Amino acid sequence: MKIASLPVPAPLIEYCEEKGITDLYPPQAACVDEGIFSGKSLLVAIPTASGKTLVAELAMHAQVANGGKCLYIVPLRALAGEKFREFSGKGVKVGISTGDLDRRDEFLGANDIIIATSEKVDSLLRNKTPWLRQVTLLVVDEVHLIASPDRGPTLEMVITKLRYRIPNLQVIALSATIGNPKKLADWLGAGLVTSEWRPVDLRQGVFYRGKIHFHQGEREVAEPSKTEDLNLCIDTIEEGGQCLVFVNSRRNAEGFAKRAAAAFKKRVKSPVLEEYAARILESATTDQEKVLAACIATGSAFHHAGLRREFRELIEEGFLKGEIRCISSTPTLAAGLNLPARRVIIRDLLRFSGAEGMAPIPVGEYHQMAGRAGRPHLDPYGEAVMIAKNEQSIEELFERYIDAPAEPVVSQCTRSGALCSHLLSLIATGFATDRKGLSKFLVQTFYGFTHASTKALDTIVNQSLKFLTETEMITEIGDLLQATEYGALVSRLYIDPLSAEAISGAMLEADGYSDRALLQVVCSTSDMPALYLKSKDLQYLEKFLYEHGDDLWQQVPWEDREQFYRSVKTAMLLSDYTDEVPEAIICERYDVGPGDLYAAVTNVTWLIHAAARLAAMFREDLAPAVRELEICTSQGIRRELLPLVRLKGIGRVRARRLFNNGITDPATLQEAGFDRITSILGSGVAKSLFSQFDEKETKERKDDLQGSSELVKKAQTSLFGFGGCDE
DNA sequence: AGTCTTAGTATGTAGACAGCATGTC
DNA sequence: CTACATACTAAGACT
Numbered sequence: 001m002k003i004a005s006l007p008v009p010a011p012l013i014e015y016c017e018e019k020g021i022t023d024l025y026p027p028q029a030a031c032v033d034e035g036i037f038s039g040k041s042l043l044v045a046i047p048t049a050s051g052k053t054l055v056a057e058l059a060m061h062a063q064v065a066n067g068g069k070c071l072y073i074v075p076l077r078a079l080a081g082e083k084f085r086e087f088s089g090k091g092v093k094v095g096i097s098t099g100d101l102d103r104r105d106e107f108l109g110a111n112d113i114i115i116a117t118s119e120k121v122d123s124l125l126r127n128k129t130p131w132l133r134q135v136t137l138l139v140v141d142e143v144h145l146i147a148s149p150d151r152g153p154t155l156e157m158v159i160t161k162l163r164y165r166i167p168n169l170q171v172i173a174l175s176a177t178i179g180n181p182k183k184l185a186d187w188l189g190a191g192l193v194t195s196e197w198r199p200v201d202l203r204q205g206v207f208y209r210g211k212i213h214f215h216q217g218e219r220e221v222a223e224p225s226k227t228e229d230l231n232l233c234i235d236t237i238e239e240g241g242q243c244l245v246f247v248n249s250r251r252n253a254e255g256f257a258k259r260a261a262a263a264f265k266k267r268v269k270s271p272v273l274e275e276y277a278a279r280i281l282e283s284a285t286t287d288q289e290k291v292l293a294a295c296i297a298t299g300s301a302f303h304h305a306g307l308r309r310e311f312r313e314l315i316e317e318g319f320l321k322g323e324i325r326c327i328s329s330t331p332t333l334a335a336g337l338n339l340p341a342r343r344v345i346i347r348d349l350l351r352f353s354g355a356e357g358m359a360p361i362p363v364g365e366y367h368q369m370a371g372r373a374g375r376p377h378l379d380p381y382g383e384a385v386m387i388a389k390n391e392q393s394i395e396e397l398f399e400r401y402i403d404a405p406a407e408p409v410v411s412q413c414t415r416s417g418a419l420c421s422h423l424l425s426l427i428a429t430g431f432a433t434d435r436k437g438l439s440k441f442l443v444q445t446f447y448g449f450t451h452a453s454t455k456a457l458d459t460i461v462n463q464s465l466k467f468l469t470e471t472e473m474i475t476e477i478g479d480l481l482q483a484t485e486y487g488a489l490v491s492r493l494y495i496d497p498l499s500a501e502a503i504s505g506a507m508l509e510a511d512g513y514s515d516r517a518l519l520q521v522v523c524s525t526s527d528m529p530a531l532y533l534k535s536k537d538l539q540y541l542e543k544f545l546y547e548h549g550d551d552l553w554q555q556v557p558w559e560d561r562e563q564f565y566r567s568v569k570t571a572m573l574l575s576d577y578t579d580e581v582p583e584a585i586i587c588e589r590y591d592v593g594p595g596d597l598y599a600a601v602t603n604v605t606w607l608i609h610a611a612a613r614l615a616a617m618f619r620e621d622l623a624p625a626v627r628e629l630e631i632c633t634s635q636g637i638r639r640e641l642l643p644l645v646r647l648k649g650i651g652r653v654r655a656r657r658l659f660n661n662g663i664t665d666p667a668t669l670q671e672a673g674f675d676r677i678t679s680i681l682g683s684g685v686a687k688s689l690f691s692q693f694d695e696k697e698t699k700e701r702k703d704d705l706q707g708s709s710e711l712v713k714k715a716q717t718s719l720f721g722f723g724g725c726d727e
Numbered sequence: 728a729g730t731c732t733t734a735g736t737a738t739g740t741a742g743a744c745a746g747c748a749t750g751t752c
Numbered sequence: 753c754t755a756c757a758t759a760c761t762a763a764g765a766c767t
Contacts (some may be wrong), residue, residue, distance in 0.1 A: 729766105730766080730767080731764105731765080732763100732764080732765070732766090733762100733764080734761100734762090734763085734764100735760105735761085735763100736759100736760080736761080737758105737759085737760075737761095738758085739756105739757100739758090739759105740755105
């Protein structure tokens with residue numbers, strides 16, 4: 001099917017033709033036949049890299065041409081960015097909205113295509129964002145993530161909410177191959193396109209004793225090194241390809257990269273790689289990062305969430321450009337960006353999962369990783385290889401993974417805790433005003449669609465409503481369910497009601513305040529992933545609790561202390577960060593990577609913000625201190641620097657430099673004079689600082705004049721600020 | 728004596744969404 | 753409740 005013949009606006013067609021794309025791939029043509037251009041919903045369950053995105057893009061452009069608006073839901077922020085770049089510059093207005101990124105936010109609704117994560121869309125719904133009603137096409141990327149235990153329910157709820165609100169909404173759901181595509185399509189009222197077709201031939205095989213066994217035959221692999229995984233990797237490099245190795249732990253990822261680096265030393269030399277290594281070394285703070293630099297210099301790299309984003313992106317870029325030959329990675333790369341390689345080695349098929357010990361990875365995940373093999377237009381074929389430990393397991397691996405269908409997608413709505421937050425949001429946002437309304441909504445979910453009896457769900461609904469009523473987040477008067485001001489706030493803050501209750505409960509009971517106490521409570525909630533405990537941690541944790549245990553708001557439990565210790569450890573790390581302990585020392589002390597540190601800081605900042613809002617509601621006296629902590633945490637500064645960072649252009653580093661030079665607040669800064677500041681921070685920064693003071697003075701004069709109208713406004717908001725459920 | 732090898736044992740384990748209001752080095 | 757690879761340790765074997 002020719003792209004030029006499709007009913008889409010010219011810019012997209014021209015763009016495709018420039019790229020040399022003139023015909024649709026067979027699965028894409030099937031989507032056209034199924035009616036994507038006539039507004040029909042569709043579930044597209046086809047392999048990775050077989051052109052799902054273009055299907056969505058065609059449908060979106062057609063919608064926009066008819067005056068429609070499109071919402072594109074992705075699972076990861078990094079993916080949102082990737083799609084944003086991909087969709088931009090083709091004659092439609094594209095906007096992006098994720099937690100850490102809000103480009104063009106004021107006019108977000110003015111865009112034709114808006115890309116957002118599922119949680120962000122849920123948050124937009126909870127805040128009654130008006131333009132959501134104008135959406136005519138919903139694209140859900142990776143819709144099989146409905147089966148994800150922690151984030152699946154949100155995705156399921158968001159889809160259900162949007163379809164509930166918008167009649168005739170066209171839904172295009174994109175998915176990897178799954179076990180029950182028909183079921184999912186039926187739920188969405190969608191047509192179904194499935195296919196095994198791929199643009200590059202994919203050979204899946206099992207390596208054993210120097211040979212890869214494929215369905216189509218065998219392939220010999222040379223054995224220049226002692227280890228099989230490395231031999232497989234070198235084999236592809238020698239052939240001119242790149243290699244992606246999936247392993248089950250960070251340590252393994254680093255270990256493999258080191259071994260590969262030693263083997264590559266004689267083979268790969270490149271000035272570009274040297275430059276990458278130098279760039280990393282320049283800002284490296286930990287040993288781990290120095291190792292990474294050494295590896296990259298030879299063309300190998302490791303990739304996991306302990307690395308800072310900057311380095312991860314550098315590795316991805318280096319691999320895409322073909323400079324880096326081999327990446328050993330934890331599942332970070334499996335679900336993330338589009339990084340194909342000629343050979344993918346799925347080395348570890350077991351992964352540690354808390355309750356289950358070492359458990360085999362799901363078939364769906366294997367397929368996702370295997371699908372990474374083969375770069376379209378660049379590789380003659382792609383190879384996905386597992387490694388067998390004995391003759392017998394060759395057969396087993398074929399059966400268990402290569403020839404096995406992926407798991408069916410199953411709703412996770414009944415998982416403990418998942419529903420409570422969503423029920424609150426349904427009530428607070430007016431999707432349901434009584435129990436009947438809730439049931440009516442819940443039968444529309446995928447859970448409701450796949451379960452004839454809602455008994456299991458009803459039990460959880462009753463429990464959750466009981467909790468929400470007892471904690472006064474909702475009231476039930478007669479039949480009427482309504483969110484209280486507290487409940488509405490919790491819903492909008494997007495925290496788990498359990499976390500909200502833990503935080504406000506602790507604050508209500510507290511006699512004093514300390515940052516540590518608040519941090520520990522916040523770190524004990526499910527919204528804050530706590531650090532793992534290691535044996536060496538026990539010593540200093542016990543010492544800390546002996547000295548400061550009484551200052552905490554939560555009591556040290558008598559038994560089952562692990563959870564508590566973990567929250568204390570996490571709080572101590574964050575406390576060190578606001579105490580301006582250098583990154584390298586924190587990383588070493590708590591055995592985390594810079595990426596983990598960054599993640600913990602952004603996460604806790606969000607929760608402290610929520611805590612500050614809750615404090616304003618329940619403990620006004622604590623609110624100023626909590627708000628201060630919010631700034632301290634986000635900036636990584638001690639309280640003494642607070643007056644300085646209020647100034648534009650002053651962050652943690654400059655503030656510290658000023659402070660150490662005896663300049664402790666804006667007033668002394670102004671007194672010190674331009675020349676003195678120039679000598680500390682340079683003339684550029686000094687100039688912008690002093691121009692701020694001039695602006696401020698003129699603004700203050702204006703504010704004095706407007707003071708009276710400001711007051712009126714405040715009175716109005718408090719007069720009408722009790723719920724505001726109308727839209 | 729110093730180095731390598733081996734067997735036994737202790738240890739630790741993937742990832743990442745959300746608020747809010749704008750500007751770090 | 754489930755496992756495994758790796759790092760470390762101590763003791764033995766070799767140059």
